[in-house]
Amino acid sequence: MKFSETYIGGILFASASLLTGLRTTLKEFFTPKVTEQYPENRATLKISERHRAMLYMPLDENGNNKCIACGLCQSACPNSTIIVKTKNIVDEESGKSKKVLDEYIYDLGSCMFCQLCVNACPKDAIAFNNQFENAVFDRKKLVIRLNK
Amino acid sequence: MYNFEIITSAIDHFLHSVMPAQLAVITECVLIAVCTLVAYVAFAIVMIFMERKVCAAFQCRLGPTRVGFWGLLQVFADVFKMLIKEIISINNSDSLLYRLAPYLVVLSSILTFSCLPFDKGLQVLDFNVGVFFLMAASSFGVLGILLAGWSSNNKFSMIGAMRSGAQMISYELSIGLCMLTMVVLSGTMQISEIVEQQVDGWFIFKGHLPAVVAFIIYLIAGNAETNRAPFDLPEAESELTAGYHTEYSGMHFGFFYVAEFMNLFIVAGIASTLFLGGWTPLYIKGFDSFNAIMDYIPGIVWFLGKTFFLIWVLMWFRWTFPRLRVDHVPTLEWKYMVPIGLVNLLIMTICVVMNWIF
Numbered sequence A: 001m002k003f004s005e006t007y008i009g010g011i012l013f014a015s016a017s018l019l020t021g022l023r024t025t026l027k028e029f030f031t032p033k034v035t036e037q038y039p040e041n042r043a044t045l046k047i048s049e050r051h052r053a054m055l056y057m058p059l060d061e062n063g064n065n066k067c068i069a070c071g072l073c074q075s076a077c078p079n080s081t082i083i084v085k086t087k088n089i090v091d092e093e094s095g096k097s098k099k100v101l102d103e104y105i106y107d108l109g110s111c112m113f114c115q116l117c118v119n120a121c122p123k124d125a126i127a128f129n130n131q132f133e134n135a136v137f138d139r140k141k142l143v144i145r146l147n148k
Numbered sequence B: 001m002y003n004f005e006i007i008t009s010a011i012d013h014f015l016h017s018v019m020p021a022q023l024a025v026i027t028e029c030v031l032i033a034v035c036t037l038v039a040y041v042a043f044a045i046v047m048i049f050m051e052r053k054v055c056a057a058f059q060c061r062l063g064p065t066r067v068g069f070w071g072l073l074q075v076f077a078d079v080f081k082m083l084i085k086e087i088i089s090i091n092n093s094d095s096l097l098y099r100l101a102p103y104l105v106v107l108s109s110i111l112t113f114s115c116l117p118f119d120k121g122l123q124v125l126d127f128n129v130g131v132f133f134l135m136a137a138s139s140f141g142v143l144g145i146l147l148a149g150w151s152s153n154n155k156f157s158m159i160g161a162m163r164s165g166a167q168m169i170s171y172e173l174s175i176g177l178c179m180l181t182m183v184v185l186s187g188t189m190q191i192s193e194i195v196e197q198q199v200d201g202w203f204i205f206k207g208h209l210p211a212v213v214a215f216i217i218y219l220i221a222g223n224a225e226t227n228r229a230p231f232d233l234p235e236a237e238s239e240l241t242a243g244y245h246t247e248y249s250g251m252h253f254g255f256f257y258v259a260e261f262m263n264l265f266i267v268a269g270i271a272s273t274l275f276l277g278g279w280t281p282l283y284i285k286g287f288d289s290f291n292a293i294m295d296y297i298p299g300i301v302w303f304l305g306k307t308f309f310l311i312w313v314l315m316w317f318r319w320t321f322p323r324l325r326v327d328h329v330p331t332l333e334w335k336y337m338v339p340i341g342l343v344n345l346l347i348m349t350i351c352v353v354m355n356w357i358f
């Protein structure tokens, strides 16, 4: 029989383990608190870069939209949150007709931030940013056109 | 040293001089009742606020900060919410017992509360078997809890009440043994006398080893008496919804809630009375100037300081330890605390007889 299983040993063992717990919580009592006082600390607030708050379309270095209107994001989205509207324009050099992006409609109200659309995109034309203050008074305002 | 008896006897004389003796006694009773109830509610409010803040600190949070400065008005908001809630009557419940139960719980805790010696002469109930009265008054709270579970017509309430009954009645024993240990040391059961004897040294120092053991057992058993974690099996949320007060709403629930907090205050208050010297200041032998400074701090500050420190310790326990398993609760009591308490009582008696105390 181990000492910790005897009567006296059990008491000592239990007291030691309880004291360990007490020490841990006492340390926690005096550590700086993690609570974010949100509206007051807006200036200093740090939101993780990887936070998914809002879909946006990053532009390339020339300031052009990278989207090629392939529609993969639209088909990847389980919620039908994205609607890619396309139009045909005629290329001046070759004279061929070409499909380009007309409107990129994103419904923030039905997005569940699964990021499947971003992963599906072959051109990295869409990404999530951490602009989380998206509350509005009207549901219609959540349907956003992402391309300019 | 401050003495409240001067004030109370002045009021007594004044009342006797302006009205006949009987009327004066009735007026005094009413005055004392009002003061006790006001103090009871005031301490309950302080305790609820303290619980929120201390709990938050242990969990690395800030606690309420929005209602009023530093969240100070949060408790009043809570109380107001509870007051305007509907008191629901339950189908097929035993309505008389159902309504009676919360009052029994509160009554028991108010009776115990009025035994606490806040300062020299500032004590409502004080007579020669005060410790017995204290134990008797505090133990009929369990009746209210049993009735609440019985009359609610709900199996969760019933199980919670039965657990509470089993737990409180067995831990009562340890509390009794610890109190007896201190009664052996002091040689009196009158609470004011017990405190008076600690002027030249708190009992936890005077009684050294057995007093410390009794103190620890008292804290554990007292925690179990108040049905707070880690002994919160009667209202274990994850198993029993809310235990015996599942069916209660509005202010009836509020009574249980307040009584639970005040029982915590009472347990801490009694611990500070029996072990830490109640309202007596801390004296260190030989440091006369230090002792003189300590004398300037009023007794009530000493008492409340010690009590709130012990409350903090009990809250520390609460937010550290996980809940005990049902079968471990009686094991802890009957296999560990009662035998140790009995042996401790014996050791204390030997110490007192052989005069091995300071």
Ligand code: SF4
Residues within 6 Å of the ligand: A076, A077, A078, A079, A080, A081, A082, A110, A111, A112, A113, A114, A115, A116, A117, A118
């Ligand atoms: S994150 Fe998910 S739900 Fe939202 S738009 Fe992308 S694919 Fe659809």
Ligand code: SF4
Residues within 6 Å of the ligand: A066, A067, A068, A069, A070, A071, A072, A073, A074, A084, A120, A121, A122, A123, A124, A125, A126
């Ligand atoms: S955002 Fe990407 S996936 Fe969606 S249409 Fe444009 S290029 Fe295709």
